Each structure stands twice: as C-alpha cells, then as structure tokens.
Amino acid sequence: MAKLELIQTLKKDNGRVWNVSWHPKGDAFATCGEDRCIRIWAKDLLGKWSNKVVLTDGHKRTIRQISWSPCGNFLASASFDATTCIWDKQSGEFECNATLEGHENEVKSVAWSSSGQYLGTCSRDKSVWVWEVAEENEYECAAVLNAHTQDVKKIVWHPTQELLASASYDNTIKIFKEDNSCDDWVCCATLTGHDSTVWSLSFEGNGSRLASCSDDCTVKIWKEYTPGNPEGISTSDNNSVWKCVCTISGVHTRTVYDINWCPLSGLIATACGDNSIRIFKEDSDSGPNAPTFNLICNVEKAHNEDVNCVAWNPVVKDLLASCSDDGEIKLWNFVDS
Amino acid sequence: MSRFSGVLQLTDLDDFITPSQECVKPVEIKKNTTSGTGSKIKIQEDGSYFQMEQDGSYQKLEKVEITLADCLACSGCITSAESVLVTQQSQDELLRVFDENKRFKFLGQIEDVKFIIVSVSIQPILSLAYKYNLTPNNCAAKLATYFKMLGADMVVDMKIAEDFALIEAEKEFIRRYRATESDGVKNQIPMLASSCPGWVCYAEKTHGSYILPYISSTKSPQQIMGSLIKQSVGRSKSVYHVTVMPCYDKKLEAARQDFFDNETQSRDVDCVITAIELEQMLQIANIPLEGLDNSEFSQPWLQNDTEDVVPNVQAHIGSGSGGYADYIFKSAARELFGEDCDNIEYKTLRNQDFREVILEKEGKILLRFAIANGFRNIQNLVQKLKRGKSQYHYVEVMACPSGCLNGGAQVRPREGISAKEMTQVLEKMYSELPVATPRENDSVMYLYDTWLGGQDSDKSNAVLHTEYHAVEKSFNALNIKW
Numbered sequence: 001m002a003k004l005e006l007i008q009t010l011k012k013d014n015g016r017v018w019n020v021s022w023h024p025k026g027d028a029f030a031t032c033g034e035d036r037c038i039r040i041w042a043k044d045l046l047g048k049w050s051n052k053v054v055l056t057d058g059h060k061r062t063i064r065q066i067s068w069s070p071c072g073n074f075l076a077s078a079s080f081d082a083t084t085c086i087w088d089k090q091s092g093e094f095e096c097n098a099t100l101e102g103h104e105n106e107v108k109s110v111a112w113s114s115s116g117q118y119l120g121t122c123s124r125d126k127s128v129w130v131w132e133v134a135e136e137n138e139y140e141c142a143a144v145l146n147a148h149t150q151d152v153k154k155i156v157w158h159p160t161q162e163l164l165a166s167a168s169y170d171n172t173i174k175i176f177k178e179d180n181s182c183d184d185w186v187c188c189a190t191l192t193g194h195d196s197t198v199w200s201l202s203f204e205g206n207g208s209r210l211a212s213c214s215d216d217c218t219v220k221i222w223k224e225y226t227p228g229n230p231e232g233i234s235t236s237d238n239n240s241v242w243k244c245v246c247t248i249s250g251v252h253t254r255t256v257y258d259i260n261w262c263p264l265s266g267l268i269a270t271a272c273g274d275n276s277i278r279i280f281k282e283d284s285d286s287g288p289n290a291p292t293f294n295l296i297c298n299v300e301k302a303h304n305e306d307v308n309c310v311a312w313n314p315v316v317k318d319l320l321a322s323c324s325d326d327g328e329i330k331l332w333n334f335v336d337s
Numbered sequence: 338m339s340r341f342s343g344v345l346q347l348t349d350l351d352d353f354i355t356p357s358q359e360c361v362k363p364v365e366i367k368k369n370t371t372s373g374t375g376s377k378i379k380i381q382e383d384g385s386y387f388q389m390e391q392d393g394s395y396q397k398l399e400k401v402e403i404t405l406a407d408c409l410a411c412s413g414c415i416t417s418a419e420s421v422l423v424t425q426q427s428q429d430e431l432l433r434v435f436d437e438n439k440r441f442k443f444l445g446q447i448e449d450v451k452f453i454i455v456s457v458s459i460q461p462i463l464s465l466a467y468k469y470n471l472t473p474n475n476c477a478a479k480l481a482t483y484f485k486m487l488g489a490d491m492v493v494d495m496k497i498a499e500d501f502a503l504i505e506a507e508k509e510f511i512r513r514y515r516a517t518e519s520d521g522v523k524n525q526i527p528m529l530a531s532s533c534p535g536w537v538c539y540a541e542k543t544h545g546s547y548i549l550p551y552i553s554s555t556k557s558p559q560q561i562m563g564s565l566i567k568q569s570v571g572r573s574k575s576v577y578h579v580t581v582m583p584c585y586d587k588k589l590e591a592a593r594q595d596f597f598d599n600e601t602q603s604r605d606v607d608c609v610i611t612a613i614e615l616e617q618m619l620q621i622a623n624i625p626l627e628g629l630d631n632s633e634f635s636q637p638w639l640q641n642d643t644e645d646v647v648p649n650v651q652a653h654i655g656s657g658s659g660g661y662a663d664y665i666f667k668s669a670a671r672e673l674f675g676e677d678c679d680n681i682e683y684k685t686l687r688n689q690d691f692r693e694v695i696l697e698k699e700g701k702i703l704l705r706f707a708i709a710n711g712f713r714n715i716q717n718l719v720q721k722l723k724r725g726k727s728q729y730h731y732v733e734v735m736a737c738p739s740g741c742l743n744g745g746a747q748v749r750p751r752e753g754i755s756a757k758e759m760t761q762v763l764e765k766m767y768s769e770l771p772v773a774t775p776r777e778n779d780s781v782m783y784l785y786d787t788w789l790g791g792q793d794s795d796k797s798n799a800v801l802h803t804e805y806h807a808v809e810k811s812f813n814a815l816n817i818k819w
Contacts, residue, residue, distance in 0.1 A: 101723075102716050104543070132687075140687060141716040182757050183688045184713075184738070 026315025545807030563605025583744030
C-alpha cells in the first residue's frame with residue numbers, strides 16, 4: 001500500500017501560504033503567502049528543515065507565487081500588488097534587484113523558461129507576458145499575449161522548449177511560442193475540455209504531456225501530437241495539437257488547486273480544496289493514446305484547510321512539499337510498498 | 338467582439354491592453370432631503386423603478402447612463418465606452434445624419450440643415466485601394482463620389498492637417514530640446530508622439546504624471562482638421578464634420594472633452610468612420626466602389642473655396658504613421674546642428690517594431706530617435722523612462738504593431754494573406770506615393786497668416802496644441818477579487 005509519510009510540519013503563523021518552490025538543487029525551498037514575505041528554508045545541522053531567510057519589503061500585497069531560475073541564482077515573486085520582483089544574491093544577501101511593472105492588477109503566476117532566457121507572468125488583467133532577460137538586471141517585455149478572455153491563473157514552461165502554457169478562469173489552457181515569421185509570440189494551441197476554471201498545470205518530465213487541474217473537480221492529461229504524427233491526428237499550420245487523452249473524475253470532491261508531475265518518479269500529486277493530497281500513478285498496461293491513471297494514495301486531512309500547492313523535490317525522489325490556507329507547510333515522503 | 342485597436346483593445350492582433358476592470362462608475366444617488374431613512378422602491382412590470390415619496394406618491398427613477406466622457410475619465414475598463422460609441426459614432430449614426438439632413442432639405446427646414454464635410458486621411462484610402470484594386474488617387478476620388486451620394490457637401494484631404502502637425506511637432510521638439518540643453522528644464526526630453534489616441538489614452542489611464550509631460554502637446558492631424566473645418570468653414574455655417582480614419586481609437590479622441598466647443602456646443606469632429614466600416618457600408622448598400630465616377634476634393638479653407646481639385650494623395654517620408662520621427666529628426670539636425678541628412682537609416686533593435694536612428698558627429702551622439710510600435714515596445718519605453726534610463730530625444734509611439742497602416746480598423750487581409758503581408762503591401766503603396774513637403778505647402782503658410790495670426794502666435798498655440806489629463810486610479814472594494 002502506497003502512502004505519504006509526514007516528515008515535518010512548518011508554521012510561521014502568518015496567514016495562508018500560497019506557494020512552495022524547490023531550489024533546482026533540491027536542498028532548499030522558498031514559500032510565500034498572505035504575509036507579503038518570502039521565506040527560504042533549508043536543513044539545519046540536525047537535519048531539520050528550518051527558516052533561514054525572510055525577504056520582506058518587496059511587495060505591498062499578497063505574494064501569490066515564487067519561482068527559482070534554472071541556475072538557482074534568481075528568485076522571482078509574483079504579487080497581487082501588480083508587480084513581479086526578481087531577487088538575487090549578488091551582494092551576498094538576497095535583495096530585490098529588479099521590479100517588473102506593467103500588469104494592470106494582480107500578478108498570479110511567474111515562471112522561468114528552461115533556458116533561463118525568458119520569464120513568464122500572468123495576471124487578473126487577462127494577459128500573459130513574456131519577459132526577455134537582458135543584461136544587468138534588465139528585463140525587456142518581449143510579448144503581451146491577450147488570448148485569454150478571463151483572469152489567467154497559472155503559467156508553466158515546457159521542460160526543454162521555449163513553449164509556455166497558461167491556465168485561465170475562461171476554462172481553457174493556451175500554449176504560446178515565438179513565431180519568427182512575425183517576430184512575435186503567438187498562441188499556437190487552445191485546449192478546451194474543462195468545465196470550469198483551470199487552476200494549475202504541470203508538464204511531464206519529457207514535455208510530451210501536460211496535466212491540468214480544475215474547479216470542475218477533474219484532472220486532465222493532454223498529449224502532444226506533432227505534425228505528421230503516426231496516429232494520423234490532423235494538425236494545421238505546422239503546429240502540434242494537444243488532445244485530452246485521460247480525464248480523472250469522481251475522485252476529487254472539491255476544486256483541484258494544484259498539480260505536480262514528478263520528473264523523477266512519473267507520479268502526479270494534486271492539491272485539493274477538500275484538504276486532501278492525492279497521488280496518481282500511470283497504469284503501465286494502458287496504451288499511449290488512452291492512458292489510465294490510478295489513485296494510489298489519498299491523504300485525507302493532509303491540511304486543515306484548502307491545499308494550495310504541491311511540489312515534488314527535483315533531486316530527491318519521492319520528497320513532496322505542500323502548503324495550505326491553514327498557514328502550514330508540510331514535507332512528505334512517498335512510500336510505495 | 339471589441340473593436341478598439343492599439344493598446345486599448347485589439348481583435349486580430351496579439352498586442353494590446355485589455356479592459357481591466359468592470360465598470361466602476363458609481364451609481365449616482367440623488368439624496369432625498371426630507372427623508373431621514375431609506376426610501377421604498379417599487380419595480381413596475383416593465384422593469385422601470387419608482388421611488389415612493391413620503392407623501393405616498395411615486396417618482397420614476399432615472400436610469401444611470403454612462404457617457405463616453407465618463408469612460409475616458411475612469412481608470413477602469415473601456416468596454417463600456419464601446420457601447421457608447423456604437424450609438425454616437427457608428428456607421429448607422431452617420432447614415433442617420435445624412436438621411437435626416439436630406440429630409441430637412443426636402444422639407445425646407447433650412448435652419449436645421451447641416452453642412453456636411455468629410456475629411457479623409459491617407460491610411461484608409463490605401464486600405465480601401467488595396468481592397469478594391471484601385472490606385473490611391475482613384476480610390477480617393479471614388480470615395481469622394483460615394484460620400485457625395487450619401488449627402489456630403491464637401492470631401493476634403495486631411496493632408497493639410499498632417500502638414501500642420503509635423504511643422505508644429507518639429508517646432509515643439511526644438512523648443513523642448515533647447516529648454517533642456519540651455520536652461521536645464523526637466524521632463525521635456527524625450528518628446529513622445531501624441532497622434533495615436535490609443536497610446537495617449539493608455540498613458541493617461543496608467544502612467545499619469547510620469548509620462549504625460551513628455552507627450553507632445555501638438556494636436557493630432559484629426560483634431561487639427563477638426564479645428565480647421567469648424568473654425569474656417571463653421572464660422573458661417575452649421576457644420577457636421579466626419580473623419581475617415583484607420584482606427585477605432587480615433588473615435589475616443591474625437592469624443593475628448595478638450596475637443597468640444599462650448600460656444601457652438603459641438604465637437605470639432607462629430608463622427609469618425611473607419612476603413613472597415615466603410616467597407617461594410619459599401620457592401621450593405623451593394624455599391625461597387627470601383628464602379629463609381631471620380632469626384633474632386635474641396636479646399637474650403639482657401640480664399641477661393643469654390644476651387645475643387647483632383648485628388649493627389651501624398652505621403653510623408655518615414656513611417657506610414659505620419660512620418661513624425663523622420664521629419665523631426667531631419668529638421669532638428671538641420672536647425673540645431675546644421676547637418677543635412679537626406680537619407681536616414683534606422684537600426685532595428687529588439688524587434689521590427691522598435692527601430693532607432695542616430696545623428697553622430699565626431700564620435701558624439703547628437704540625436705537619438707526611435708520608432709516604437711505596439712504595446713510590448715511601449716512597455717519597454719515606459720519602464721525605461723520611469724527608471725531614468727531612456728537615452729532618446731524623440732520617440733514616435735504608436736499603439737498598433739507596424740503603426741497606422743496596420744490600424745485596428747483597416748480592411749482585413751484577403752483570404753490566405755496574413756496581416757503582416759498586407760501591411761507590407763500597404764507600406765509599399767505608401768512609399769510609392771509622391772512626397773509631401775510641409776514647409777512648402779502654400780496653403781499651410783497662408784493659413785498661419787490668415788487664420789492663426791502667424792506662426793508661434795498665441796492663437797496658433799491655442800488652436801494647434803492640447804493638454805493631457807492623468808486619470809486618478811479609483812479603488813473600490815467591489816473590484817477586489819481573488
């Protein structure tokens with residue numbers, strides 16, 4: 001029987017915690033939330049996770065998400081104060097050395113591309129922005145994408161390509177890439193199927209599939225069919241199509257707020273408004289065009305309130321972090337016995 | 338679907354600002370002076386609301402109406418503005434005015450008859466010439482016929498206002514440059530172009546006092562045309578003035594309070610109609626533009642205003658958005674540094690919509706100009722300015738990628754052609770037109786003397802320049818969402 005063993009509970013008693021983000025080396029993570037602080041956590045001498053750094057003074061309102069750059073030297077934070085801050089340790093201490101302005105209101109999500117060359121942000125103003133990392137703390141706006149008709153909740157980059165996926169209150173997922181023929185970024189795919197807000201997204205480790213979770217209490221798996229695919233799925237304009245190949249329904253009893261596909265184990269973790277954390281595993285007997293994902297672990301009351309975020313450690317297999325409206329951050333070890 | 342272009346709202350272009358908030362205009366509550374508590378409201382079967390007075394009588398409550406002016410004065414969305422525009426400045430409204438005017442004429446109600454003048458700008462002429470396979474001059478001549486068929490009294494070329502705008506912008510730049518260099522006056526340089534209403538509206542709503550001092554006070558050609566028509570012709574007649582433009586945002590500009598004449602209770606531009614709306618009007622009426630006769634353009638601002646001319650549309654060197662950067666660069670190089678630069682070369686920076694040109698002498702950069710089109714480049718420019726990192730002396734800013742030839746209300750491309758390719762066709766057509774030289778335009782010089790009391794006179798400053806107003810952000814608890 002597979003289970004999640006609680007390793008440690010962390011609490012700073014300052015309101016809901018929105019997001020937890022692992023450092024690419026896996027030996028530290030950052031959290032953020034309602035208290036407008038960013039906290040960086042690492043293990044102390046006794047091997048216990050403890051709060052090493054608190055970053056304040058960056059934002060005037062709730063910090064919704066933080067994201068480490070692939071090199072691990074920069075931390076980006078997205079806030080309801082309409083700005084995105086970039087923090088780094090050039091001076092020895094973490095400092096905010098760039099503030100990206102431009103969104104009209106709440107920034108909901110921020111993420112670095114795998115190359116570290118681009119940064120994506122999205123907002124309640126319905127837009128998705130791509131920023132190009134220029135020289136010396138300069139970030140140039142490379143694109144403002146207004147494909148969504150409502151609040152954009154989350155953006156994630158493809159693990160190897162400069163491909164950006166976004167999830168919105170308009171129930172759709174959109175995928176963007178740079179189109180050299182028009183010298184701008186364009187929306188190259190719209191994924192429809194969810195019946196309500198899409199809250200979060202996560203690419204599979206190799207980028208060929210995308211998992212999404214929604215207010216409609218389902219999880220969907222989308223598979224990329226490239227032009228000329230052997231299955232004969234038609235594509236147009238030399239763009240891939242993304243088709244929903246699996247819908248997990250009847251499992252989550254409330255909104256699914258976050259989803260994370262582990263690149264190391266292939267396991268999918270979900271964070272749910274019913275306070276549970278669930279782990280799904282792909283059935284190895286199922287075919288590539290109709291995969292089956294089985295619920296192998298369901299931690300009821302993983303938190304006392306909505307679970308906002310789940311994040312697999314990128315280096316240490318089966319180590320999962322979660323955070324919640326209850327103000328707690330929890331570390332879990334997945335055991336499949 | 339919304340039709341605002343540029344930074345306000347685009348339909349087919351991925352480069353714009355969306356309406357950000359729901360309408361935040363507070364509902365006006367007229368205080369009842371006698372009643373200490375709230376009053377009873379009764380809803381009738383037809384959905385109208387009645388308020389019960391203390392004496393038991395009922396009074397009908399007014400519906401809250403949102404005017405375009407409300408929208409422009411608000412920091413929130415502009416979607417409501419659009420529905421207002423539909424009633425104030427649509428093709429239906431234009432046709433209604435034409436028909437009503439015909440009826441007044443027929444009934445002999447001379448005092449109600451308006452003198453209708455249509456001013457045509459170059460970008461929609463090229464767009465429609467492309468659509469109907471006409472030469473630009475033929476297209477202009479046939480458009481003149483079409484408007485006269487509808488009931489226009491005169492159709493005029495807007496080039497005269499474009500010439501005025503370039504001359505005034507050039508003089509303003511030199512004034513600002515000298516004030517900065519010799520007197521150390523702040524917030525003068527870079528001067529930012531003011532002819533794009535999408536950009537101006539965005540700057541007013543979002544960046545207020547940071548950016549507005551840099552925006553050129555020179556009116557856009559549309560509004561200079563408005564003043565010229567209403568003041569030169571409107572003196573003796575009641576004029577209804579229509580402009581033909583490449584984008585919807587021009588409707589917002591025409592509706593600005595700054596361009597409303599309290600004395601005559603009319604706007605300098607009464608109705609803005611765009612290329613794509615004209616295409617629809619022609620289609621609905623089943624009129625093949627190419628099959629119409631040619632008519633002439635009028636010049637009512639001249640002494641002998643009966644002298645009509647065959648359309649001779651011209652371009653201004655440089656961008657298809659009016660050639661501001663080009664004209665001001667060359668004039669400033671000559672005026673400030675005694676340098677003649679006939680051919681200037683633009684260097685493409687981050688993308689094709691951000692280009693710069695430099696005047697360099699003995700290793701020193703004397704002038705640095707740029708053309709920044711589209712919202713992403715506006716963003717980068719604005720952020721640089723805010724951080725004090727802009728090195729530019731002048732930036733021609735337009736909200737639409739590729740500028741006004743690709744205005745949001747130009748005719749859509751033919752089947753199988755991308756917007757980019759169509760813009761390239763229009764750019765080529767534009768570059769092949771004969772070139773206008775504003776300072777050699779006798780009519781402009783004549784008007785400076787006879788209408789404006791000379792160049793740089795108080796009147797010419799008052800008539801050819803305008804002001805911008807920062808919009809205060811309004812915060813309303815109802816707008817806060819998670």
